[in-house]
Amino acid sequence: MASLGVRRMNQPLGIRVCCCRICTCINFGFVLSPGGLLKLMQLGLATLCEGLLIRYGVPYADSIGQALTSFLATTGHCFTTTGILLLCYCFSDKSYGLIRQSLFETLFHGLASCMYFSSASYMGFACVVWLHPQFLVRPGFWAYPAMTAAYYMGYAAGLLHAIDAYLSFNLFSPDELNYATT
Template sequence: MSRGPTIVRMPPGGGANARGFKCCCCRCCECLNIGYLTTQHGLIKLCEAMLGGLCQSLLVKYGMSAAGTMGSAFHGFLTTASACLLTTALLITCYVLSSKTQQLMRQTIFEWLFNAVACFLYLSASSCLGLAVNIYLYPQYVLMPMYAAYPTMTAVYYIGVVVGIIHGVDAYLSYKYYKNLIY
């Protein structure tokens, strides 16, 4: 006679390595929720943080010299990237430090509202930056072929669109998660 299936409960936030990480024959840092980073939500947050950080660093390194030429479009995108990166980094830190925080925050309106606002901000800032880059920097690039600000700022507003879409997907998934908990 065979037994039925065995039910194994996983720790919140991920698979077998959700609590700490395995080092030799024991687990280290079991207070950390490292498994969160391998979940769908964790990977989306990591993508948002990495792409937002890339945008911010490219803006600071290559765009500062042309900031006066691009005007408020540059400063608007830099503000968007900085604010969204800071909030995303804080959320990732909180979720890795505490699986309870992850469970509680995912149940609130903050997660999906932040992502919806970040989506709007990235998409609008990207469109403004794209317009400024093509109107003000492209003529300078035609005159000076080694002008690095134009291709870099073009890459920044393209990456900004991608980050905006990722935040939009995260907002949708967070909203679905939020609504499934209520009903």
């Protein structure tokens, strides 16, 4: 079975323009593969969460408290690492073969999933306890719906990272563990 996201040998790299190919150093095949689309969705959700947190959450940071800081740190770190992985995989098939099946990818996505679930839960608690009462009495108080949307997207991002952790665990080679003990 071919692993997700690996370029087939007969699939050329780059962009076809008339009779030639340009940008052959970029593997656009990976971006359009299930693994690449999963990474793009992770980046998209992290971007949306970060934007909502900064636009609507930061002005009410004194009300939300550490839930905002926790969620901002989670989205920022996960966005950065996922972006670096996506760039590596787009520019190098060898990187995909080495990193994707390594313990790093499995641990990163597992940890990212746990971080998203915990920070989204904390944000949900903060929304219900501190923002919802203000939403009921202040007209035009958009922080509550925006933070609610952010923590729902945080749960979705946690689920995507959990799926990615599972897929990378399936590619993980247990021979590496045996090699380390000999």
